Amino acid sequence: MTLEVRLFGDPVLRETAREVEKIDDEIRALAAKMFDTMVEEEGIGLAAPQVGMNLRLLVVDGSVFEGDEGRAYINPEIVDFSKTKVLYEEGCLSIPEIRADVERPEAIRLTYTTLDGETVEExxxxxxxxxxxxxxxxxxxILFVDRIGAARRNLLKKKLRAIQQKAMRS
Ligand SMILES: [Zn+2]
Incomplete structure (x- = not known):
């Protein structure tokens, strides 16, 4: 079962999501639906606010891991990051048809909880x-278009406004 992906302009994408307090059947069912939605939309990652859920939960597609299945990350937190930053082109299911180079730390150390309730640091x-x-x-x-230069963002203004209008209509 798939969920509707919220588009740029939807207020849920601008909220600070709540911690997941308990990993129960509801959370597992939501994660499963998020995996289905990500596959259907051909994304490699999807966060709960993108399907209208104000929760600290995200899923990453198996193609990102070597021969592995996809993974769910509950209450992920970046605890450290490398000083070296790299540019890499990003896109987002909530901002269709827009891609831009974004500068971010090359490596991060994070903690999160798995769907089995195990706490991991890696x-x-x-x-x-x-x-x-x-x-x-x-x-x-925060959206990736917040992290690109003002000039580049200005160039995307029209496209962003068109997506925003679509979000308001749905
Ligand atoms: Zn995104």
Missing amino acids: EVDGLLGRVLQHEIDHLDG
């Missing part, structure tokens, strides 16, 4: 590090 870089930083931003109401 260091990640590369594509996974990038996807996680983008998705964790969603939990704090």
Whole structure:
């Protein structure tokens, strides 16, 4: 079962999401629906606010891991990051058809809880590090277009406004 992806302009994308207090059937069902939605929309990451849920939960597609299945991250928190920053092109299911280079730390150390309730601390870089930083931003109401230069953002203004109008109509 899939969920509706909220678009740029929807206020839920600007809220600070609440911590998940209990990992129960409801959370597991939501994560499963988020995986289905991500696959359907051909995304590699999806955060709960993008499907209208104000919760600190995100999923990452299996293609980002080597031969692994996708993963769900509950209450993820970045505890440290590398001083080295890298530019990498990003897109977002909530901001369709817009891509832009975003500068972010190359590596992060994060803590999170798995769907089995296990607490994990790990260091990640590369594509996974990038996807996680983008998705964790969603939990704090931040979108990748907030992190690009003003000039570039100005160029995207019209496109962003068109998406915003679509969000208001749905
Ligand atoms: Zn996004």
